[in-house]
Amino acid sequence: MAWNFFSLSPLTTKYRKVTTSEIPTCLVLKGVKYICSSSAIYLEHFINRDRSVNSDSFYASLIDNSTHKRHLDQIHSRLLVSGLQHNGFLMTKLVNGSSNLAQICYARKLFDGFCFPDVFMWNAIIRSYSRNNMFRDTIDMYRWMRLTGVHPDGFTFPYVLKACTELLDFGLSCLIHGQIIRYGFGSDVFVQNGLVALYAKCGRVSVAKVVFDGLYHRTIVSWTSIISGYAQNGESMEALRMFSQMRNADVKPDWIALVSILRAYTDVDDLEQGRSLHGCIIKIGLEDEPDLLISLTALYAKCGMVMVARSFFDQMKTPNLIMWNAMISGYAKNGHAEEAVHLFRDMISRNIKPDSVTVRSAVLASAHLGSLKLAQWMDDYVSNSNFGSCIFVNTALIDMYAKCGSVESARMVFDRNSDKDVVMWSAMIMGYGLHGQGWEAINLYTTMKQASVFPNDVTFVGLLNACNHSGLVKEGWKLFHSMKDFEIEPRNEHYSCVVDLLGRAGYLGQACAFIMKMPIEPGVSVWGALLSACKIHRCVTLGEYAAKKLFSLDPYNTGHYVQLSNLYASSRLWDRVAHIRVLMRERGLNKDLGYSVIEINGKLQAFHVGDMSHPMANEIFNELQILERRLKEMGFVPHTESVLHDLNYEEKEENLSFHSERIAVAYGLISTAPGTTLRITKNLRACVNCHSAIKLISKLVEREIIVRDANRFHHFKDGLCSCRDYW
DNA sequence: GTAGGGTTAG
Structure with missing residues (x-):
């Protein structure tokens, strides 16, 4: 094929060579491939001399190859000059071209300037709004279209249904459904698939099923819509049942269908089935499909196999945002909060922009960790980012502050x-x-x-x-x-x-x-x-x-x-x-080992029962003994029933005072300035004895001690606890 | 020129 490197200069009628600095677009006309620059419009002079070239297809190719609004401007002005502004085909193409370049206002201007839009033109403007996530406008245009007496066709409804889906408007959806039937699209598979997805997303999966059952011919899209519908509405078992029906109907799943099925397995924690599907994916040869890797990451993370999940993450050379999100939330929700925060910081340091889902997961992880310092860092991060007004992120912040012991800060975010x-x-x-x-x-x-x-x-x-x-x-x-x-x-x-x-x-x-x-x-x-x-x-x-x-x-x-x-x-x-x-x-069960975590200068320190491993163990136990003596002087009698096993009295008492929360308190006392509030997180519920002891300790040492146990918070102050001994 | 998925607050 010949390559003609030229275009016409706007100032002369002579051809000039395209310089390399201009990024050209390709144009194929009558088997000849041209490279045209932004001034390509001047090719028209050349073409017009060659009468064999049809101007419609010439302009259509030109529009298709436009990569900038300035191209469309030029083409539009040529159409006006040539009296082609009433050519529905070309004007529709121009509207479509504008929306592909996200020039939605421009598309609308073109539309408004067109006197008698036909169904193609209406579809183009409806599509423009839908593709640019302007769903109210999509519906408005559809309404206007009907008012002008133009009948929608099978291409109109998928866009309108997509808009309904995003707006989650059940009433509107029913209305449109009625119109679909009246206009005769009750058995159009494209339109009906849209309806299945719509009802499923509105949470009316049973209605979606009725539409699905009414389908005479089901495509893979129909099956995926109903399967994901069940999966998204928490009915994973039903989703998996539909999957086996789909297999019985001899429909081969494609990668999008597999993503939905993996999600269903993820939701029900079925690692075995998930693994076997993973095997199938490898057999089909889809194991490198990035979106399937994301689903597999979510599956393995949810089932506690974060290392495997991480290997998928690492396998992707440049993980996209959703992969980052899957990995971070996988860590956050499955007991690896520290890794979640670490990965989040890693992401920021690599200048990868998180979205609200990422930030929410990172905030969730911080809530699990219980560190107030980290919570404040997260809050600062959010305030200095674009997510300061995001309701999802702010809700997570409120939850985080509450779980990190500061209900006041939670209220500040709330307010x-x-x-x-x-x-x-x-x-x-x-x-x-x-x-x-x-x-x-x-x-x-x-x-x-x-x-x-x-x-x-x-x-x-x-x-x-x-x-x-x-x-x-x-x-x-x-x-x-x-x-x-x-x-x-x-x-x-x-x-x-x-x-x-x-x-x-x-x-x-x-x-x-x-x-x-x-x-x-x-x-x-x-x-x-x-x-x-x-x-x-x-x-x-x-x-x-x-x-x-x-x-x-x-x-x-x-x-x-x-x-x-x-x-x-x-x-x-x-x-x-x-x-x-x-x-x-x-039954092979061991008593869960109790541990407490205390944060000193932003560093988290964990202790378990009778923990002797800390470098300052001697000082800690010295402090414990001083506290014990002072408690006794105040008439404190240990509640020995808090011990699980049948031990003799002295042993019991010793055991109690070495409970992890007591060690954490002692460590906190010797590591911080007088008057500093101690913040401790315990994995189990507070024991009766430690609760009474810490109440007294708060009075003895004149400190506020805040303990988060597995259930709630205890604010110890002046010998009393905020729970009023009710927990 | 049409449709389906993955991360997703309490």
Whole structure:
């Protein structure tokens, strides 16, 4: 093929060579390939001399090859000069060309200047808005189109449906669905696939299924739409059932379908099936598909195999943003918060721009770590970034501050957001609950309703939790019963809160009767709440009943065995304590090792029970002994029942004072200036003995000590705890 | 000129 390196200079009619500094576009006309520069429009003079060239196809090629708005400007002016401004084909091409260059205003100007748009022209402008994520405008244009009497066609609806999907407007979707049927596209597979995806994304997957079932001919897109629909709505098992139906129908999955199926396996933690699908992917030869690598990363990370996940991440030479997000959130959500933060910092130092998903995951990881210093760093980072007004990120910040011990900072983030949704309100309510500020939570709920924000199921989990942590039995009971006013079906979480609330307050009989009347099968959390109430009130028979339920529902959770053993120990039933120990050994379970983390000068230091490994161990134990002596002088009597095993008295006492939280306190005291607040995070729930001891210590040393246990926060000050001994 | 996916707040 001949290459003609030329274009016409705008100033002369002579040809000139294209200089290398000009980036040319290609143009193929009648088998001759031309390179045209920005002044390529002047080729027209040449072409016009050659009458055999059709001007429509010439301009069409020119538009297709335009890489800059200035090209379109030139072409448009030529069309005007040549009287071609009413040529629907060319003007539609021009609109499409503009939208491809994200010149949506320009596209609209062209459209408005066109007197009698046909369906092609309408589709072009509707497509422009949809492709540029301007979904309200997409719908507006569609409405206007119908008003002018132009009938939409099979190309119109996919764009309109895409807009409905993004707007999550169920009412609008139904309306459009009606119009699709009226205009006769009830069996157009493209349009129907759009409907399946739309209903699924609106959370109406059963409606999506009806549309899917009505499809006469199903393409891989139809199957992917319904499978991902189930997966996105938390119905992974149904998604996987559809996948096997798809295989029975002999439809071969492509990589997009595989991504959806992997997601379903990820959601149900099915590593075995996920692995076998991974094998299939390798067999088909799709293992290097970047988007499948991302899904595999998410799968292995979710199933705890972060090293494998990391190997996929490392395999990608230049991971895209979603891969970074998958890896960071994989770390953050699966017990590797430190790695998550590390990777996030790595990303920033490499000048890769995070998005709101990345930042949210990093904030989530910081919440897990519990370091207030890191929390403040994250907050600063967000304030200096573009995410300062992002509701997702700010909600995560509120949750993070609450979990890092500063409910005041959480409130500051909350207050600086003017646009709050129910999730943000719920996060703040949850935060108050975590810190035992029950009334603040309830008052905030009242303010929320005044602001016309409707509560959802999570709001109530937060509220009931707050009531629990503050012993607000009546208020909690009332709130629970008000759920039906908002048509919210209580879940196991809500029921367990109520059981907790009644049980702790000593209404064990009522708690039991409440469980019996539950309309759903009581889950682990419900029986767990009953058992822990039985432990507090030393009710052995009922506790044994609850424990039996727990052992059958959740046999490998060590916590239940420890709870029951503690219940026996508190009732001095040592032979039964021993029996539990045997049971645990038989089932291969070990008591979770308690550890506490304290942050000194931004550095986290962990201690486990009786930890002697620290270089300052001698000083720490010296301090522990001083504290112990002073506690005794104040008349402190250790609660020996907090020990799981049947030990003799002295041993028990020693064991207690070497609990990890006590060691962390001692280390904190000798490592910080007088008056400094100590912040400690414990992996298990606070033990009764340490709780009483730390209360007194806070008074003795005149320090505020904040301890986050597995359930909530304890603010120790002046000999008292914010939980008022209610936890 | 049409449609499907992956990371995703409490």
